[in-house]
Amino acid sequence: MKILVLFGLLLGHCGATAQAQDTPPAHHRQGVVDAAVPGGTLDALLFYGVGGAAMLSAVGVCVTRNIVRMAVWLFVALGSVATLYFLLAANFLGAIQLIVYAGGTLVLLIFGVMLTSKSPWVRFDTSLLERLAAGVVCLALFVVLCIVLTGTVWSRPQGLVLGTALVDLGRRLLTTYLVPFEVAGVLLMIVMVGAAHLARQEK
Amino acid sequence: MRGPSGFRTGRSRLSQFSVPWAPPRPAEHGAVARAVVSLARGVYSFAAPIVSRFPGFLLISAVIVTVILVWLHAMVFAFVDEVILAGADKANVVPTTFQWPSPSTWGLTPTVIHGLIVAGGGLAASLAGLLSYLLWPVQFGIVRDLVGLGAIVGLFNVIPIYLIWWERKVAGRIQSRLGPMRVGGWHGWSQSIADGIKLLLKEDLIPGEADTILFRLAPYLTLIPVILAFVALPFGATYIFRELDVALVFILAMLGVEVVGVILAGWASNNKWSVYGAMREACQMVSYEIPMGMALLVPVVMAGSLSLRHIGDVQAGGWFSWMVFRSPFAFVAFISYYIASLASCKRAPFDLPEAESELVAGFHTEYSGIRWSFFFFAEYAAMFVVCALATILFLGAWHSPFPLSWGDAWGDGWWARGLKGLLLSGPIWFFLKVVFLLYVQIWLRWTLPRIRLDQVLYGCVQVMLPLTMVLVLGATLWTWADLSGGSGWHWFARAWQGILGLIGALFVLGFVVIAMFGFYHRRRLVGNLVVDALPGS
Numbered sequence: 001m002k003i004l005v006l007f008g009l010l011l012g013h014c015g016a017t018a019q020a021q022d023t024p025p026a027h028h029r030q031g032v033v034d035a036a037v038p039g040g041t042l043d044a045l046l047f048y049g050v051g052g053a054a055m056l057s058a059v060g061v062c063v064t065r066n067i068v069r070m071a072v073w074l075f076v077a078l079g080s081v082a083t084l085y086f087l088l089a090a091n092f093l094g095a096i097q098l099i100v101y102a103g104g105t106l107v108l109l110i111f112g113v114m115l116t117s118k119s120p121w122v123r124f125d126t127s128l129l130e131r132l133a134a135g136v137v138c139l140a141l142f143v144v145l146c147i148v149l150t151g152t153v154w155s156r157p158q159g160l161v162l163g164t165a166l167v168d169l170g171r172r173l174l175t176t177y178l179v180p181f182e183v184a185g186v187l188l189m190i191v192m193v194g195a196a197h198l199a200r201q202e203k
Numbered sequence: 204m205r206g207p208s209g210f211r212t213g214r215s216r217l218s219q220f221s222v223p224w225a226p227p228r229p230a231e232h233g234a235v236a237r238a239v240v241s242l243a244r245g246v247y248s249f250a251a252p253i254v255s256r257f258p259g260f261l262l263i264s265a266v267i268v269t270v271i272l273v274w275l276h277a278m279v280f281a282f283v284d285e286v287i288l289a290g291a292d293k294a295n296v297v298p299t300t301f302q303w304p305s306p307s308t309w310g311l312t313p314t315v316i317h318g319l320i321v322a323g324g325g326l327a328a329s330l331a332g333l334l335s336y337l338l339w340p341v342q343f344g345i346v347r348d349l350v351g352l353g354a355i356v357g358l359f360n361v362i363p364i365y366l367i368w369w370e371r372k373v374a375g376r377i378q379s380r381l382g383p384m385r386v387g388g389w390h391g392w393s394q395s396i397a398d399g400i401k402l403l404l405k406e407d408l409i410p411g412e413a414d415t416i417l418f419r420l421a422p423y424l425t426l427i428p429v430i431l432a433f434v435a436l437p438f439g440a441t442y443i444f445r446e447l448d449v450a451l452v453f454i455l456a457m458l459g460v461e462v463v464g465v466i467l468a469g470w471a472s473n474n475k476w477s478v479y480g481a482m483r484e485a486c487q488m489v490s491y492e493i494p495m496g497m498a499l500l501v502p503v504v505m506a507g508s509l510s511l512r513h514i515g516d517v518q519a520g521g522w523f524s525w526m527v528f529r530s531p532f533a534f535v536a537f538i539s540y541y542i543a544s545l546a547s548c549k550r551a552p553f554d555l556p557e558a559e560s561e562l563v564a565g566f567h568t569e570y571s572g573i574r575w576s577f578f579f580f581a582e583y584a585a586m587f588v589v590c591a592l593a594t595i596l597f598l599g600a601w602h603s604p605f606p607l608s609w610g611d612a613w614g615d616g617w618w619a620r621g622l623k624g625l626l627l628s629g630p631i632w633f634f635l636k637v638v639f640l641l642y643v644q645i646w647l648r649w650t651l652p653r654i655r656l657d658q659v660l661y662g663c664v665q666v667m668l669p670l671t672m673v674l675v676l677g678a679t680l681w682t683w684a685d686l687s688g689g690s691g692w693h694w695f696a697r698a699w700q701g702i703l704g705l706i707g708a709l710f711v712l713g714f715v716v717i718a719m720f721g722f723y724h725r726r727r728l729v730g731n732l733v734v735d736a737l738p739g740s
Contacts, residue, residue: 068470072417075424075463092509095452103459104489110466111485114478166448166509 047087054080065125067117071110078102092166258389270631274621276350277442283341286323287316294319313339351444355433363583364395370645377649379729405572410472413569417471422570422577424464429584432457436591437512439601439630450511451503454592455496458547461585462488465556468578469566480565483656484549484556490663491546491553497671498540501533501678502526502596511592515600519607519628525599528703530696532677537597539671541640544589546659548582551648555656590640594633598640601633 057080060073078101085094126134173181254261296315311319317335340346368383372390375382383391409418435450437443447453462484469481505526506514518525527537546553557565567578594600603626610627613619625631654662684692725734 066414068414068467069417072420072467079460091447091449092452095449095456098456099452099459103456103462103492107459107462107466107485107489110463110470111482111489114466114470114482114485 043087047084050080050083050087054084067113068110071106071113074109075102075106078106089165092169255388258387258392262389262392273354273442273630274624276354279338279341280347283338287311287319287338287342290319290322291315294322311339311342316342348444355430355444359430359433359580359584362587363580364399366583366586366641367398367579368392368395369641370648373642373645374649377646399576402572402576408569408571410474410569412473414471414473417467418569419574421464421468421471422574422581424467425461425581426464426577428457428460428464429581429588432588433584435511436588437515437595437601438633439624440512440516440628442630443512446512447510449509451499451509451514451592451596454511454588455492455499458585458588459488459492461581464581465566465578468570469556472566472569474569476562476564476568477566480556480558480562480568483558484566486656487546487549487553487555487659490660491543491667494663494667494671495540495543495547497668497675498536498543499592499596500675501536504675504678504682505529505533507682511595511600515595515602518599519602521602521606522599522604522708523700523704525597525602525704525707527597528700528707530678530681531699531703532674532681533597534703534706536671536674536678537593539667539674540597541593541643543663543667544593545644545647546663548586548589548644550586550644552651552654553659554648554653555659558653560653586641586644587637590637590644591633593640594636598636601630602628603632 054077057073057076061070061077064070064073078097082094082097082102085091085097291311296311296319313335316339317331320331320334320338368391371394372382374380383394385391385394386397387393409415432454434444435447435453437446437450465484466481469477469479469484472478502514503509506517508514508517514526522528526533528534545551549556555565556562557567559565562568567575570578605627607623607627610619610623613622623629681696685696688696721728
């Protein structure tokens, strides 16, 4: 079993065979499953590195005044969080994060800035009151998160198998969590219709 | 430092033009640079006569050698997998832990490997003494990963270089010109390499009023996602760097992220043309992503998986089992995906972001040198990725049009496996199909005029989007009927498969016939002058 852990931490799937229909050897597959469970040195290093990048870029989002640079910091933050998802073997969540936020929302954000800006470098100017309000809200959120984090009992995922997670997710979305899923969809629909109504030209 | 025209120059010293009457300046380079230059000169003076004498032969043999090298790696990896790793697993051999400074005690020792190879038998057993030392590093995943990374980065470099050359040749032929003919000797085959060297040596210009940091960052934000897309892209059933269960979503995400770099490039240039190009890119990408994803949902629903390898494997079994011929919805989905993918790669007729006749060069107006070439590397590599997705999802992935059962009679020896990999399924078939789709992209670009932005958006929102929605719904119902239908339904589905397969075959046949017709009537179609002046036409 030790060999599986050792190889699992190091290797992936670039092993190739000349025959196309070959399935990869069983130990190879298991290696990937083992790699999905965090805990190795490399994983830990990457986790702290990427997590640090996420935090730094979040600070960058708050501190930057140039709105497009702020969007770039946001891009780094979203990308780092997606990388964290990949590191924790939540591949689907990571890819969706990149598609929806980095590839969709962020593009629309920059697009909106381009359409509406009057000067080449749009800047944010915040009043003291706004900063105070933001600070109080952030502090409250921080305290709540700290309480939740210290109060939670953390458990390691046991017997995590890649591939089945996605099928399971899809099945649950369409059975157990069908109502919340549909409600979210209807909400988005309402938002879209409302936006179209607001944007419509008056005759 | 600011140059004379308000440009910030990358180097503090302004470049001077040398004139014939100026005194020769002393060499400015250090010892290392001089050594590199003399080495390059030596290589050039040695290689140039040979290359210019046998250019075509050298190019073809380079391709063959590359293919053989890739196969050799595949063989070695397979051998290590099957004989050494699986053998160690079976014999319950535990690898020794790492002890600095002697790395030979890390993992399976050469002695253990020797024993395993001998136990494996065959031709390898007689060479076990040598192989045990040669294969020792291959047991580590990190070594294989480095080999795979080298392959990906190499491919990423080679694809755009030859795609650009090929595009220029095809454009030339479509317009009755020669295209690049000089560099390298054989049809200008090394024109792109020469261009690349030129771009590397160009002056590093950044507009004085640009947002310098974002201007420098943007080319990398465009380039890196496309390289990452190659990580999850399967080139054959086992030629995958990382097999992801959500490979399709991952690659789509990377293609979507690529746009951010393009938009930032346009914005950071602080130039009206660039911003217009970037805005067009943003609105085109955001709208065409939706029909593209919807069209890709059709094969996903039919295969029941997001893993590209699984979707490829489902299509084994010859021409009629390719996804595109499975149902009429998939057939239309393939066409709509191809159109949407043209828009997502900014290819004509959707090349509005860099419309040369309106926007100078669109989002890359202010870019020059190596940064400019990064955009083109990203664009051509993205073309490859998009066509590869079309091949994997619709056109039978790495499988040949012949059924796999033909190979059963050949046995299971190493040569039979090699032959199956060559004739029935393998990366060669994959590349052939991708190259055909790329050719169609180039062909369309030099045939169709550019359409207006409102036409682009009309086509997306009013035509493609409803069409692909209907396709997804139809494919879902079709799959449901496949899963639950009786024998009558299966007969019906088979009939559709046959009809669509024949239509596809007619398409290919028509393509060949038209090409042959054009070739035989070339004197009448393009004129004697062109035929006599263009070699090989």
